[in-house]
Amino acid sequence: MSRRNKKAKKKKWPWIVGILGLIVVGIGVYMFTVYNSLTNTLEEIHEPIKREVSEKRTEEVVLDEKDPFSVLVLGVDEREGDSGRSDTMVVMTVNPTEKSTKMISIPRDTYTEIVGHGTTDKINHAYAFGGIEMSMASVENLLDIPIDYVVQVNMEGFKDIVDAVGGVDINSPMAFDSFAAGNLHLSGEKALEYVRMRKQDPRGDFGRQDRQKQVIQGVLREGASVNSLLNYKDIFNALGNNVRTNMTFDEMVEVQGNYRDAVGKVDQIIVEDGYGDTINGIWYYMMDDAELAEIQGALKEHLGM
Numbered sequence: 315m316s317r318r319n320k321k322a323k324k325k326k327w328p329w330i331v332g333i334l335g336l337i338v339v340g341i342g343v344y345m346f347t348v349y350n351s352l353t354n355t356l357e358e359i360h361e362p363i364k365r366e367v368s369e370k371r372t373e374e375v376v377l378d379e380k381d382p383f384s385v386l387v388l389g390v391d392e393r394e395g396d397s398g399r400s401d402t403m404v405v406m407t408v409n410p411t412e413k414s415t416k417m418i419s420i421p422r423d424t425y426t427e428i429v430g431h432g433t434t435d436k437i438n439h440a441y442a443f444g445g446i447e448m449s450m451a452s453v454e455n456l457l458d459i460p461i462d463y464v465v466q467v468n469m470e471g472f473k474d475i476v477d478a479v480g481g482v483d484i485n486s487p488m489a490f491d492s493f494a495a496g497n498l499h500l501s502g503e504k505a506l507e508y509v510r511m512r513k514q515d516p517r518g519d520f521g522r523q524d525r526q527k528q529v530i531q532g533v534l535r536e537g538a539s540v541n542s543l544l545n546y547k548d549i550f551n552a553l554g555n556n557v558r559t560n561m562t563f564d565e566m567v568e569v570q571g572n573y574r575d576a577v578g579k580v581d582q583i584i585v586e587d588g589y590g591d592t593i594n595g596i597w598y599y600m601m602d603d604a605e606l607a608e609i610q611g612a613l614k615e616h617l618g619m
Contacts, residue, residue: 321328326568338411355550356566361466361558363447368460375462377568382409382617383462389469389526390441400441401510402478404459406580407616413575416616418457418583418609419523423580425591428458446558456601458610459617463561469510471556473502475533477546479587482532487524491513504530519599520586527582561604584610 367374375383389402403420422438429451431443440452450461462587476482481501490511493504501510509529513523561569569577587602 324458346362351550355554355562356563358554359557359559360562361560363450363464363560365447368450368454368462370454370458370460371462377565377572380572382407382411382412384459384613384617385410385463385465386450386461386465388441388446388449388466389472390466391469400438402467403438403449403453405453405459405461405596405613407459407613408569408573408576409616410573410576412616414579414581414582414616415576416583416613418585418613419526420453420456421519421585421599421601423519423597424456424588425593425600426452428452429455451546456606457613459613459619463559463565465557465559465561468556469506469551473506474552474555475549476500476502476505476529478552479533479536481527483533483534484508484528486523487521488515500529500532505532519557520584576585584614585609 323464324383377383385406385408387402387404387406388400389404391401399499400422405420406415406416406417408415420437420588422436424437425434426437427433428435428437428440428443428448430448431440433443437456438451440449442585444451446464450464454461482505483497483499485497486493486495486508491507491514493508498508509522509526511525512518512522517524585601587605588600589602591598591600
């Protein structure tokens with residue numbers, strides 16, 4: 315090799331090293347920005363509740379000791395001039411030892427005691443009467459388990475979350491309105507229409523629950539993609555504007571570290587043995603007593619109670 319070639323090679327390496335260094339620094343700055351935005355968003359969505367522990371627990375859940383815990387997910391339909399109602403009520407119990415999560419979607423027309431209001435009504439009215447805490451208390455009373463955490467999602471803003479991840483892919487089991495059966499890609503607006511339809515579905519509220527699960531899984535799938543990482547600002551803004559939870563940032567970190575395997579395996583409990591009844595001209599869903607007792611037992615066992 316000539317002296318000139320050797321000299322050129324020596325000059326080239328510092329440039330390559332410099333470029334690689336810039337790339338590494340750039341990635342580091344980008345990831346720090348993502349982390350910074352994430353922590354700010356999680357602090358924004360944190361909304362503590364008055365009680366420290368459920369009356370159905372003797373001690374608080376300790377996440378770093380991998381205690382099983384429960385979560386109530388409320389999809390709230392908030393409209394101008396109205397306090398809103400819970401359009402969706404999903405309860406999940408998470409057990410890290412069994413590496414599984416059990417999930418039950420409570421029919422919103424379920425006839426039950428509204429704890430703290432002194433009435434028996436549709437369970438989704440609990441939110442309108444007393445917000446998150448009355449919803450938690452009423453669900454605890456119905457399922458006879460503690461509700462440790464709550465996540466509230468504004469359904470009107472849910473479309474912003476779907477749009478932020480670039481839309482969702484679902485497989486519609488039936489055709490209705492402007493939706494064809496089969497594989498569909500839905501924008502936020504169309505996803506909201508898709509999960510809200512009930513009257514044309516022969517399975518009523520139960521068919522709607524399945525469609526809600528489809529869209530939620532689609533959001534989680536898209537949210538974990540590389541494209542969504544590049545679009546993190548829109549995603550974090552959508553979450554910050556539309557989600558509230560009593561789970562702190564530190565608790566979320568504990569769940570991510572200690573409960574990852576459990577969250578990855580979801581067993582759905584189906585409510586199907588009840589019946590409809592009309593009281594004073596209003597239709598309610600009456601849960602079957604034997605089925606309800608079986609559900610209560612399964613959730614208690616999963617919580618280690």
